[in-house]
Amino acid sequence: MPSPSQPSTGERRPRAMVIDTAWRGLGPGPQALSGPGGAPLTRTVKLILLPLIVRPALRPELAADFLDAREAEQLDALIRESAAVLEATARWFTLLKKTRRALGIVAGNPQDLYFQRCFELATEHGAPGPGADTVARAVLEDVVDASGGRTVEALREHLADAARRARLDAELAAAWDGREAVPAAADTGLAAEVLEACGAAGADAPAFDAMVRAGHGSLLGRALWAAHPADVWDRADIPPHLGLTAHRVPPRPEVGRSASTATLPAPFDRTLFERLFTVLQASTHREQLPTVPELVRREVGRSCAPLGLYDESLRVTVVLGGRLAVGLDPLGTGTSVAGSTAAHRVVNGRWQREASVLRARRMTVSPRPDPDGGVLNALAQDLRTPWAAYMRRLWVRLHGRDVRDAALPDAASAWGVLDGVARSVMMDHRARVRTALRTLSAAAEPASEPRSA
Structure with missing residues (x-):
């Protein structure tokens, strides 16, 4: 039934x-x-x-x-x-947030830090009862201890020292001056071969290993330092750096002292502080990260490495992601010649079935002006340039893996990341469309008129 x-x-x-x-x-x-x-x-x-x-x-x-x-x-x-345990989880989360504010704790995202802890508390104790305040305080102190000082505040304090900042700036300048640029990137034909195999369920992709051995990711990164390599993605209308920098060539990283999630620049344009800020904000198991001084030391070299990454398998995944990104076609226009692999067909097919995408597709061909003042039209525009959001999110995810020394050993694991980023971008766009539609619907509802006597 x-x-x-x-x-x-x-x-x-x-x-x-x-x-x-x-x-x-x-x-x-x-x-x-x-x-x-x-x-x-x-x-x-x-x-x-x-x-x-x-x-x-x-x-x-x-x-x-x-x-x-x-x-x-x-x-x-x-x-x-699970209704009862979920309700108890929600009540524990509310209590932990209240206790967190009382203790003056501001580090980290409460959802990342406490959601699973709250579920454990709900499973063990049920809803908060007598003594719950003491339990909540103990959990918060345990989370703080587990982070081992790996917090944004600790990073800010570490980089506040003037002498240390001067030394780091000199190290960044030396590492940047020591780079080796090459005039052209490696052929991305092997990337198409890998994506074809990845899109076919269970298919092996030995070309991935060949790309790693040949250093295709490093070649692309060095080519972006030399100048913009022409037509590397077979798309003259898309910049070779795929929006990972706002400049013609990536600039030399600075040390930095602050960061804001709402105003983070493109990945290659971020300061040392901004790069590590995103890692510390997103990490749910900070005890697995190096200490803050070690994080900073490694990031100096990483930020001046090809594509801002150390591991070659992650760099190659950037190449694969770029090849996938330039062939994304949520609106089903069929104009991209790059989207011809099985992986493209899987991702584009999923995206084109989205109701929010169908709404945006109608807007792109509608001669009528956007009635909401541009909100939905801006969301539709995002679907005309999907590669930008995709590559930004992909790089952040790969950077997080690089910091944790989590390489991608084979094509299957690389495809898991590539496909996961595509789903994440799609779900984020869906949520933004729903929010916009709810806002417009609420604004369109006429104010209730009082009943006549």
Whole structure:
């Protein structure tokens, strides 16, 4: 019998949609884990629902992007059966945030740091009860101790010393002057071969190993230092650096003293502080990172290395990502000759089925002016240049792996990152469209008129 919160259709449904529908059926209990529209937060799905409730590793039938009716009912049931523990998790999270403010703790993202801890507390204790304040304080102190001083505040204090800053600036200048530039990048034909194999499920891609051995990532990075290599992506309308810098060639990194998530520059244009700021902000297991002085020491060399990365497998993944990015075609225009591999067909097919993309596609061909003053048109414009958001997010993810010495050993692992970034960008765009539509809908509702006597 179909689940009461899921439609009884025989069609395969996106797993994300099943999760969204089941979550909304829980009511207001887990509100602290939800967004303004009532859907689960992205981190709720990533840190709680998938790893702790759905557990795709143990239930591989629920790991797919699209589920049949039986699998959708199973997933829905898992979430509904967890209603009590999810509500308790939300209440613990609210308490931890309140205690965090009282203790004056500002380091890190509370969702990243506490979501899984709150789920553990909910599983062990249920909802917060007598003595919960003491437990919350102990958890917060444990998280702070586990970070081992690997915080943005510690980074800021480390780089505040004038003598240290002068020494780091001299080291950056020496490393930058010691670079070796080459006039042209390596042929990206092997990248297309890898993407063709990756897009075909289970296919091997020995060309990935060949690219790593030949240093194709390093060649591209050095070519970007020399000058813009012409037509490296077979797209004259896209800059060879793919928006990873706002300059003709990447500038020499500076030390920096501050950073803001809302105003971070392009990856190659970031200061030492900004590069490490993103790593510390995003890390959920900071104890696995080097200490702040060691992070800074390594980042001096890394920021002056080809593509801003040390590991060659990660650099090659930038090349693969660039080849994939220039062939992204969410609007289905068919104008890109680069999007001809199996990987492109997988990613573009998924994107073109998005309802938000279909709305944007209609806007691109509509002769009528944008009625909302440009909000939706700006979102549609993002789909005309999808490579920009894709490459920025890909580089950040690879940089985080490089800091943790987490290389990509084969094509399959590289494809996992490439495809994961594509999904992340798509879901982010979907959320922005939904937010814009909710805002426009609320603004269009007429004010309720008072009843006449």
